Amino acid sequence: MSTPNNRRRDPGGLSSEAVLVWVGIAAVVLVVGGAYAAVHLGHRIDVSGAEVPTDPFAMFFGLLSGDVAWPAAGTGVVVALAVLLIALAVGVVLVARKITGRRTRVDRTAAYLGRGRDVEALTRRHAAATAERLGVKDSPGVPIGVTVSTRRPLFGSWEDMHIDIWGPRTGKTTSRAVPAILDAPGAVLVTSNKRDVVDATRDVRATTGPVWVFDPQAIALEEPAWWWNPLSYVSDEVKAARLAEHFAAGSRDPGARTDAYFDPAGQDLLAGLLLAAALDSRPITDVYTWLTRPTDDTAVDILATHGFRLVADQVAGVINAPEKQRGGVYGTAQQMASCLTNRQVAAWVTPQGPADHRPHFDPAAFVRDGGTLYSLSKEGRGTAGPLVTALTVAVVEAAEELAVHSPGGRLTTPLLAVLDEAANVCRWRELPNLYSHYGSRGIVIMTILQSWSQGADVWGESGMKKLWSAANVKVYGGGVSEAAFLEDLSRIVGDYDRQASSVSYGRGHRTVSQQLHRERILDVADLAAMPKGRALVLASGSRPTLIRTQPWMTGPHAEAVRASIKAHDPQAARTIVDAERELAVDDQAPAPGPGSLGGQR
The missing domain is CATH 3.40.50.300 (P-loop containing nucleotide triphosphate hydrolases)
Structure with missing residues (x-):
């Protein structure tokens, strides 16, 4: 597969010779233009009545040769123009710094990425x-x-x-x-x-x-003012299996290796017991109680009574299995449902007595x-x-x-x-x-x-x-510092053609050549940082x-x-200050102090 290319080129930069040419042009404009303005305005201010050429260069060379007189007010005009130009330059620099100060090192790539109709x-x-x-x-x-x-x-x-x-x-x-x-x-x-x-x-x-x-788990210190019965989700063996899968996935460490027999068997056993508890309108904590009693066949009777005979046979098969095999399956299922032993957790998923008037979700x-x-x-x-x-x-x-x-x-x-x-x-x-x-x-x-x-x-x-x-x-x-992911992302973003200039000299001639170099718009280092x-x-x-x-x-x-x-x-003032400070860092602007919250510290 070819690497994507957005076909946008870097406009390149000016050569040193071009820079010198533009600097020379700017200097001529400033000197000739300033002298022209100073002479014309100065003679008008002095009301001298002198004839001044309208051609800027004729006026300038006439001034140098002495054919055009320098007015008395001309010096003041030059000073005023200089002050105005300096103020303008300072303003431009401040605006430019404000604009570029909010730019980051990757903002230059925005010109080669999607914009407009893209x-x-x-x-x-x-x-x-x-x-x-x-x-x-x-x-x-x-x-x-x-x-x-x-x-x-x-x-x-x-x-x-x-x-x-x-x-x-x-x-x-x-x-x-x-x-x-x-x-x-x-x-x-x-x-x-x-x-x-x-x-x-x-x-x-x-x-x-x-x-x-x-x-x-009291992360927000919220009281259990309401409760939800997970077994209300279980209406048949399919949803029981899904609920058991959530318990299985949530109980394992990321990337943990599973046993080819005991993990599926434990998950199937847990699904059967969840279905039995739902059919008999029992609290979900009864499922864990059954898992601590491998010979208790109450769940088998419930499943058979409600017509789920094959699921009942599955649970019965584990109960009647050899002791070591049964112990392994029950132990695996017990580990999957271990969160039910936490009384704090149980308060959110079980009714708290017959007089529990909390709303049910x-x-x-x-x-x-x-x-x-x-x-x-x-x-x-x-x-x-x-x-x-x-x-x-x-x-x-x-x-x-x-x-x-x-x-x-x-x-x-x-x-x-x-x-x-x-x-x-x-x-x-x-x-x-x-x-x-x-x-x-x-x-x-x-x-x-x-x-x-x-x-x-x-x-x-x-x-x-x-x-x-x-x-x-x-x-x-x-x-993110995962090189493989960032490399794939960099390839998806694509390339751009960078224009570069080179100068060579030979036999008294100077030759400037232009080359295009294909480069990544955002390489792995750019994405990582x-x-x-x-x-x-x-x-x-x-x-x-x-x-x-x-x-x-x-x-x-x-x-x-x-x-x-x-x-x-509980840490509201600090949270808001930190948030505002993060925003200031994002915008490259001064961070607000603690007093910016209306007196909160």
Whole structure:
């Protein structure tokens, strides 16, 4: 496969001889023009009545020969003109420094990347036209950023799927997750392993619908004021198997090797017990209790009574297996469901006694009525990741079910799912297979990762490639040091033809020749050191383009976000100062001091 070439050439630079010529021309214009203005204006001021040639050069040479008299007021005019020119030069330098001061080392490449009609499919006009066609009001699409070359804002339409790869501390939350959440017209689903996205957006989103914060590991210190029963998702053996798969994926370390027999067998056993508990309206914690009692056949009787005889036989086969084999299968399944032993987690997924009046979260009602759901978890021992994944899948599948019964087979108002830190807290194994399908259903998903390998650990190399290829909008925000990924990205961005000049001398003649050298627009080093505040966008049908990121501090909801942070973040003053300081770094401008927050310190 040939390397892409955008066929744009570097205009090159001026030779030293050309520079000297232009300097000479400028000097002549300044000297002759200044003398001409000084003589004419000086004689008018002096009211001398002297005849002065109208030809600038005739006047200048006449002045040198003494044929034209120098007026008394001419010296003052020269001084005034000099002051004016100096002031003008200083102004030009200051403006130039202000403009170039906001430029980064990669901004020069914007001239060789997408601009104008190259990114027409990502413009506000195109996104708004798509939104109007789909009947979506109040929001043209998902904001992406502003092009460096032409300052045009870019949007993903409500049919586009997104994938973002941003390294740590590169601004992915402030520049991608938060703006997308704030501008969403309908229900929003958010996953994260930090509280910042919740604190920044919850009060703003509360004006459009109810806010639900699923926080079983106390990341945002949210009390379990509501609960969700994961078994309400389980209606048959297929959904039981999917729920068991979430537990299996969430319990393994990334890239961990699995046993060819015990892992599938343990996952099948867990699926059977989940189905039994759902059929008998038991709390999900009973599943773990059964796993600690390998000879308890209660689940077998429940499954057989409800007509799931083959699943019952499967569970019975494990119970009646040789002791070592049975112990291995039960031990594997027990490890997959280990998060249920955490009482803090259990409070979010089980009723707290018969008098529990807390509202129960209904994914179907949430999708239908709108609102915002934040699902928080962190990796490591005791992670609630399997439950976060299960809740995410339950909401998305409820949205798909509603879309099937909606006009045109898509949601009337799109659902936005921002899967921040997806590889850590939402290991949805089937996501790559569903990505291209959901866009046509009005289910817009933004998957945010810290690196390519992070996604490959969860979905495998082929699954990660499938996820990347299925996304309509791909954004790379820098901070990644994986040479293979960056090399592929550099090749996709393409080359440009750099024009270079060379001078040779021979037999008393001087020869200037021009050559074209093909070079990468952005090489691996450029991509690895992408400055903060810049990102590379690759979209279907558009050339790669360089954008200036647009953090929430630059958007229309800035004051509302600050108020939300102050209301919920225990370190609000520090959080806002840090955010403003990051914006100042992005813009190459002086950072605000602590006093810029209306007295908060």
